[in-house]
Amino acid sequence: MIHFNVPPFTGKEFAYIRQAVENEKICGDGPFTRKCNEWIENKTGTAKCLLTTSCTHATELAALLLAIQPGDEVIMPSYTFVSTANAFVLRGATAVFVDIRPDTMNMDETLIEEAVTKRTKAIAPVHYAGVGCEMDTIMDIAARHHLKVVEDAAQGIMADYKGKPLGTFGEFGCFSFHETKNFSMGEGGALLIRDEKDILNAEIFREKGTDRSQYFRGQVDKYRWQNYGSSYLPSDMNAAYLYAQLELAQEITQARLDRWQEYWEQLTPLAQAGKIELPYIPSYCTHNAHMFYIKTKDMEERSRLIAYLKEKDILSVFHYVPLHSAPAGIKFGRFHGEDRYTTKESERILRLPMFYTLTADQVEYITDQVKAFYDLI
Numbered sequence: 001m002i003h004f005n006v007p008p009f010t011g012k013e014f015a016y017i018r019q020a021v022e023n024e025k026i027c028g029d030g031p032f033t034r035k036c037n038e039w040i041e042n043k044t045g046t047a048k049c050l051l052t053t054s055c056t057h058a059t060e061l062a063a064l065l066l067a068i069q070p071g072d073e074v075i076m077p078s079y080t081f082v083s084t085a086n087a088f089v090l091r092g093a094t095a096v097f098v099d100i101r102p103d104t105m106n107m108d109e110t111l112i113e114e115a116v117t118k119r120t121k122a123i124a125p126v127h128y129a130g131v132g133c134e135m136d137t138i139m140d141i142a143a144r145h146h147l148k149v150v151e152d153a154a155q156g157i158m159a160d161y162k163g164k165p166l167g168t169f170g171e172f173g174c175f176s177f178h179e180t181k182n183f184s185m186g187e188g189g190a191l192l193i194r195d196e197k198d199i200l201n202a203e204i205f206r207e208k209g210t211d212r213s214q215y216f217r218g219q220v221d222k223y224r225w226q227n228y229g230s231s232y233l234p235s236d237m238n239a240a241y242l243y244a245q246l247e248l249a250q251e252i253t254q255a256r257l258d259r260w261q262e263y264w265e266q267l268t269p270l271a272q273a274g275k276i277e278l279p280y281i282p283s284y285c286t287h288n289a290h291m292f293y294i295k296t297k298d299m300e301e302r303s304r305l306i307a308y309l310k311e312k313d314i315l316s317v318f319h320y321v322p323l324h325s326a327p328a329g330i331k332f333g334r335f336h337g338e339d340r341y342t343t344k345e346s347e348r349i350l351r352l353p354m355f356y357t358l359t360a361d362q363v364e365y366i367t368d369q370v371k372a373f374y375d376l377i
């Protein structure tokens, strides 16, 4: 059976978890958490990285830091995971969905400005499949309308837009280290903070509303309740697991890119024959091979292909029921403009297996089966 995903494991994780236990420091912000934060800060050039318990929580922290209030509006794609919307909806905001571009599946940057109202507070672009949104345009709109930008870069670590890492454009960027992502700690994430002025508040919100982080640095003589907040620190054992992978980030990313390229080459004839569509990567975007997807003719063909691949022991999946059509999306959001592509494209997308230990032979087997399916049609 070829699974759709196998959580990344490099070999050093057990030794590092053991070290965390032997450090007698298994709560949050221990040595491995610090190493992960510093690694991400060096890699991305962000002012500050704070490891969190999930990307969902990183986005919630961003919403707290922006003081999102009931009645505020946040512009985002409908084609995304629920967390992009939930983080703002939890603070009482309305999610304002705009259509996606069919080529990258990212929010269509040309539709954002017309969705801006007096209530708009922020834009939350999602870098789908680790392919950057049009950040030049988005940052320009944000600047002219005095809006904040929170990047859902859950899938975007080790990827960049015009040479700048995803997650570092907006006030805040959010990474995910869930087991389905390129690097993992089981459940986990990170908040990237662009501006120095936001660091202290972020530390307080993340540490139950206290200045405990400052206390541990010896900057205050006791820690106190400073503001509302919650607990968004992962255990140092989880950070230890992640750190083993960050050390091998280049190697893991390269292995994924190699498989991605093999998929691309093997499936190009089918795309040229007009049977399927392949992902599009703008020339100025460096992606991270977070996923490999194809697009079938329609939902019916996709269901048949999934069943066909399953018979051949290959697990493939699809995702995002557009948020605006889901019960909570109807309650907490609204779609601005026309849904030209969101629903249609979401019904055609099919994700093929992609993980660190996937082999070239497996990719060949999978693509042979996809080709066989279309020969049968």
Ligand SMILES: *Cc1c(COP(=O)(O)O)cnc(C)c1O
Binding pocket: 053, 054, 055, 056, 057, 080, 081, 083, 084, 126, 152, 154, 155, 175, 176, 177, 178, 187, 188, 189
């Ligand atoms: C995975 C993912 C999330 C959620 O990440 P968690 O770490 O599981 O909270 C949010 N947004 C997108 C686009 C994702 O792919």
